[in-house]
Amino acid sequence: MEPTVVGVDIAKRVFQLHWIVSDTGAVFDRQLRRSQFLEHFANRERCLIGMEACGGSQHWARRLIELGHEVKLMPGKHVKAFVTGNKNDVADARAIWAAANHPGVRAVPVKTEAQQAVLALHRIRQQLVIFRRSQSNCLRGLLGEYGEVMGVGRAAMNRAMPDVLSRLDSRLPRVLIDSLREQWQRLVDIDKQIAAIEQRLRTWLRENPACRTIAEIPGVGFLTATAAVASMGDPKAFRSGREFAAWLGLVPAQFGTGGKVRLLGISKRGDRYLRTLMIHGARSVMKHAKDPGSWAVQLCMRRPLNVVVVAMANKIARTIWALLAHGRSYSASYPPPLTAT
Incomplete structure (x- = not known):
């Protein structure tokens, strides 16, 4: 017997479900609170549960698999093609149900917590790199307003910064010089954070065959x-x-x-x-x-x-x-x- 397909639109506090009973053709649309979600599926026979691959979906997929269900995570842009009429929770759950039944919609792999932890390190590192680039550009722009232009690259900036700040020390207010030094020090701190994350990733590489x-x-x-x-x-x-x-x-x-x-x-x-x-x-x-x-x-x-x-x-x-x-x-x-x- 084929498992019942259930479309689930997840959110922070409210979960919308949609399924059709194959024997009778009865259509069900049900809304559950977060605390009721796992309890509902713990008391059901094995289902194929379709969800959008979004924030929190990997966690719920792992929990549902532990309960004996099959989970199909799908990219949001593939599910969007099945939404008809106005967009609301009920329509989204029905679209997810339709996408889960469609053989052409490819599933997103369900990751383990260890795999997600590694990806989280990558995301944190990527964010820090963006912060570092933004901080560096901001500092260069501020110094350029006072005629101080440095060479391209971080190494050239590190070599030039002590002399630049010493030249501006006698011309600009002390409060600005102190703030510029803090901005430069923040770059050094971000470098240390990125290096620490990279070291953790190298450790995981050595431990993973x-x-x-x-x-x-x-x-x-x-x-x-x-x-x-x-x-x-x-x-x-x-x-x-x-x-x-x-x-x-x-x-x-x-x-x-x-x-x-x-x-x-x-x-x-x-x-x-x-x-x-x-x-x-x-x-x-x-x-x-x-x-x-x-x-x-x-x-x-x-x-x-x-x-x-x-x-x-x-x-x-x-x-x-x-x-x-x-x-x-x-x-x-x-x-x-x-x-x-």
Whole structure:
């Protein structure tokens, strides 16, 4: 017997449910408070529960799986296509139910708490990097108002800041000089926080066999390795390396009509952060590629550099999937050369 499909629109305090009983065709729309949600499903037979992949959905998915249910998390933009009429909680729950029944809507992997913890470290680090860049630009802009222009890059700024502040000390009010020193010190503090997070990620890489395996791939550093393993979840959820690369948005988007298909730029679907790491890693590989007979160098002779970089990132993504899905170790000479018999 097929499990009953239940569409759930989750929120902070109120959860909207929608399901149809297959035997009788009865339609149910029910609203539950947060404290009633797990209790409701604890008393039900096994269900297929569809939810949008949004804030808190991973937590509820894990809890529902512990109760013996099957959970299908779906991207919000795929669910949006099933919303008809006015948007409200009831309409959203019905759209989620319809999307969960549709075979063409791909599910988002349900992550473990450990995997989510690693991704949380990546998000905190990414936020600190944004803060550092904003802080640095603000400090440069303020000093530029007084004729002090420094060289490009953080190293040039660190070398110039002591002399800049000493020159301005006699011209500007003391309260501003003290504030500028505090802003500069804040950059140093952010650097220390980022370094501490990176050290924790390196520790997790050393303790995780999957991370150590894919870290051997050229172009995959500790950031890409930890983010890829944590984001992918179960690698066997993808049927092939091409499907994993498509999930990351590293394949061409298509526009077709009347039997004619035109390939566009990369689709940019999926996790933007992980895709960015892949492309930066591929760019590093291209920068150090010296073998004139290699695939990348040969491709550079007939295609633009950025196209080759994305193709290399696609190849890295496929390699990551192959190693994790088949439990293999990286070998630069794979496949082995054929020997004459």
